[in-house]
Amino acid sequence: MKDELQGKLVEILTSLQAAAGKATDVAVTQLPEIAQSYVLYGRLYLTVAILVGIAGIYIARRFEVLSRDDYSRDSLWVIASCTSFIFSIVLLATHFQEFFLVWAAPKVWLLKEIAGLLK
Numbered sequence: 657m658k659d660e661l662q663g664k665l666v667e668i669l670t671s672l673q674a675a676a677g678k679a680t681d682v683a684v685t686q687l688p689e690i691a692q693s694y695v696l697y698g699r700l701y702l703t704v705a706i707l708v709g710i711a712g713i714y715i716a717r718r719f720e721v722l723s724r725d726d727y728s729r730d731s732l733w734v735i736a737s738c739t740s741f742i743f744s745i746v747l748l749a750t751h752f753q754e755f756f757l758v759w760a761a762p763k764v765w766l767l768k769e770i771a772g773l774l775k
Contacts, residue, residue: 691766694766694769695758695762695765695766698754698758698762698765698766698769699758699759699762702751702754702755702758703755705747705751705755706748706751706752706755708744708747709744709745709747709748709751710744710748711744712740712741712743712744712747713740713741713744713745713748715740715744716737716738716740716741716744717737719733719734719736719737719740720733720737
């Protein structure tokens with residue numbers, strides 16, 4: 657009975673090792689496509705972040721113009737303008753370097769992302 661259990665254990669471990677080897681082979685063959693998709697994701701994400709930052713600065717400018725046109729200088733317009741401007745500047749400052757890196761040197765950006773994932 658003990659010999660049968662050991663034989664089954666060896667059989668199960670061998671099948672698990674074979675399955676893990678197949679999964680590794682599939683992952684290695686798909687690695688270039690996975691890396692390319694991740695770079696595309698990074699480009700889209702960072703482009704949207706930069707566009708939102710620029711749109712926020714534009715909106716802040718519009719709020720400032722509206723508050724100037726309105727003689728009462730409603731505090732809501734001033735708060736909205738300042739909030740939009742600060743949010744946009746922070747958004748641009750945090751994503752500016754990565755945006756140019758992902759477009760100019762996508763391989764370097766990918767390596768930095770992988771290094772960040774491994775930490």
